[in-house]
Amino acid sequence: MSKVLVILADGFEEIEAVTIIDVLRRAGIQVTAASLGEQLVRGAHDLSLMADCQLDEVSSAEFDAVILPGGMPGSRNLRDDPRVIGRLRRQVEDDRYLGAICAAPIALEAAGVLKDKRATSYPGHELPSARYCEDRVVTDGKLVTSRGPGTSLEFALEWVRLLTGTKMSDQLRTGMIAN
Numbered sequence: 001m002s003k004v005l006v007i008l009a010d011g012f013e014e015i016e017a018v019t020i021i022d023v024l025r026r027a028g029i030q031v032t033a034a035s036l037g038e039q040l041v042r043g044a045h046d047l048s049l050m051a052d053c054q055l056d057e058v059s060s061a062e063f064d065a066v067i068l069p070g071g072m073p074g075s076r077n078l079r080d081d082p083r084v085i086g087r088l089r090r091q092v093e094d095d096r097y098l099g100a101i102c103a104a105p106i107a108l109e110a111a112g113v114l115k116d117k118r119a120t121s122y123p124g125h126e127l128p129s130a131r132y133c134e135d136r137v138v139t140d141g142k143l144v145t146s147r148g149p150g151t152s153l154e155f156a157l158e159w160v161r162l163l164t165g166t167k168m169s170d171q172l173r174t175g176m177i178a179n
Contacts, residue, residue: 002163003030005063007087008051009078010036013071014043015149016101020067023156023176027168034058036081044071055083064163066091070102070122070148079107088113097162099144101155105130108145119145153178 004024008017017033024031035041035051042048066087068078078084088111091098100108105121108114109129118140119130126132136151137144137158144162146155157178161169172178 001028001030002064003032003062004065004067004159004163005058005061005087006031006033006067006069007055007078007084008033008035008041008049008069009074009081009084010042011044011071011074011077012041012049012069013074013102013149014045014047014049016071016152016155017043017049017069019152020069020101020156020159023153023172024159024163026172027160027164029160029163032058032061032063036077036084044074055087059083059087062094063091063096065097065099065159067098067159068100068104068107070100070104072103075103075106075125078104079110085111095142097142097144099146099155099159101146101152102148105145108143113143117141117143119143120147121145122148 033051034055039051092113102122103125109127114130120138137146137154
């Protein structure tokens, strides 16, 4: 069973975080939602989520993928946290999956893990070291990025495809009546 770490920072985009966590869990993927600080994390639109744990509690654990929901100021909080930057670099060094949606790819940029990779982000958050494109979801090797709240379901289903295969992704897509 795949293990995924979703890191939540105050000011996260609620649609993105909930969609990613929910869809991956529907697929039978073990998802750990970790907060940067207190376990109750407030979203960008005043919806709060209870994280499973604090990031420090899983600092040495290995995950098949680390995924960052976007939102503001959540993406800046992720980008400015040295624990997050270290975790992102370690994922790449260990040849494991890494992803971010909306504005959160700015944390990937800050970690220096986008050089010459195809990537996308929310408009206005272009990524100078990446080969930037405006596709809704971009997969380049073990890196997955996406544009924003409206692409959350596509982004989550791409993760299901990568971690469990096309069959499960197609079953969820059909069951959720998604395009």
